[in-house]
Amino acid sequence: MTRAAVLGAGSWGTTFAKVLADAGCEVVLHARRAELAKAITEDGENRDYLPGVRLPERLRATADPGEALLDAQVVVLAVPSQSLRDNLASWRDLLPPDATLLSLMKGIELGSTKRMSEVICEVTGAGPERVAALSGPNLAREIAEEQPAATVIACSDADRAAVLQAACHTRYFRPYTNPDVVGCELGGAVKNVIALACGIAEGLGFGDNTRASLMTRGLAETARLGLALGAELTTFAGLAGLGDLVATCSSPLSRNRTFGEKLGRGMTVEEVQQSTRQTAEGVKSCRSVLDLARAHGIDVPITEAVVRVCHEGEAPGRMVREIMSREAKPE
Template sequence: MPMNIGVIGAGSWGTTLADLLARKGHAVTLWAYEADLVERMTRTRENDLFLSGVTLASNLSFTADLRQAVAGRELLLLVPPSQVMRGLMQRAVADIAPDCLVVSAAKGIEIDSLRTMSEVLEETLPGAFHQGLCYLSGPSFAREVAAGMPTAVVAASRDQAAARRVQEAMSTEAFRIYTNTDILGVELGGALKNVIALAAGVADGLGFGHNSRAALITRGLAEMTRLGLAKGAQATTFAGLAGMGDLVLTCTGDLSRNRGVGIELGRGRKLKDILAGMKMVAEGVQTCLSTYRLARKLGVEVPITEQMYLILYEDKDPRQAVIDLMARDLKSEGI
């Protein structure tokens, strides 16, 4: 049954999901921060800033008015950069209908509070929403979803009925959604894999080969799982789409912004120069800082994240970071 849906955030992923939902027959309004982008999307049916070359559904509406995007919606899909989620929800909360199904597709950890997106939403939304909050994650490049390529992701919620509603509302012939109850595992997988993807990019930029990438992915997964377990997530989730699936995609795919930043770092470019030339957010840069701080707070060993932190925030030479990783004390394999 068609739903009245608001999508908050017109980056490549938010725009793609809004277009997917509109093409499925839902009444969808996409909110963008940039009023001039809203005007252009309305006129040209294209997000030339974040998803150029993709013609958007004729029934998709656009607005720069947050209240208009939120009020009266049956489903609210949140896809902003993770660091602005709290501020947006503080502005929007008064206009969210009491029976609205709220879904987050943002991937990150707040830098100042070290809160995951589920923790941010539970701090900003009334308690009546908490049980049914859903979190969407998994291996999904926006451009491939927009092109109709087969994709599988996960919707996690404490309320299985809410997860099934998301599954039914968003699944298509090419976009398959599985359900899960491990909220922390699903959202941490989506956030932490971006940090490992930065490291995989650094290895590529240094000219290393498949051996190096395989080692980073495998030990990165162990690192992600350790931190997830310390936060209360389930180990099995990291072996699924939101963990291993998203990690492999982001560490190997040419469309990965985080891997792309890592490649440039490995080639010797400075972070500020790389970011200055980017339109879209590479979430892993900020997530690396928050993950590093969170791991220290929880007493969890995260050697890959630690070296990426030193590269990004203390200007450590990437090649020396690899040497230091390889020179760590020898140990048995395991989580």
């Protein structure tokens, strides 16, 4: 039986812990707050993030990272992307030496513009063959309710990818493997930014044509950046690219789309942040995605527009007008 530690007891971390347990793993979920860990273990439910979802008996929670990581063969990292480095620094000495490190995070680090797998390797000293990333159309609530979904596990080591695939394959959750870590991570990070743009358009009252246009052109700028970084073009047509983009840009369950919709309706970034306990990764990552694109000379107009709205005070309506008034050119 695979022993897995899931570090991060938010909605996605808890959901993936449930998936692992349903697939037959022994799972320990680490929650930062002791009272939350106690409630999850005693009640079999994470009422803070997944109210109404029953968790398997073989899943238990703890606030002690050492207890969670003891003898773990798989370590799942499910914390906000911008807090990963600091969290890893405190957990580094507790990590089992040959454990596979699986990232559920979809972001690019501010300042360094590193992908999450790069941060993991840098902080822990693990080789890239030990690090994997999971990405796809994976809205936590639907998966927690056991609605059918597929995902991608990206890892340069095919054997480790296969072990992870078996560890989380259930009747409702179907994982595929892919060696393209760069493409899978980039697709997961940039789609959050495009979802913000789609949410803004929704909040402004625009319809399906606008959303479809933003999604399609957003996929184009994701692919341009991905190719410059060495990703495979086919990745962006798959679950970690188009699949994740469609779900995140279209669903009211999407944190980033919902955040953007509130901006489009006139709320400020600060007001939206105060109204939710969930992390919309794209709000911070849009700046690092833009920095990464500029460093490689890649044009990312939708990302630029989202940065202006989220961090430079531009009115959402002006954002849409500026995108539409760009110079016409071949697709």
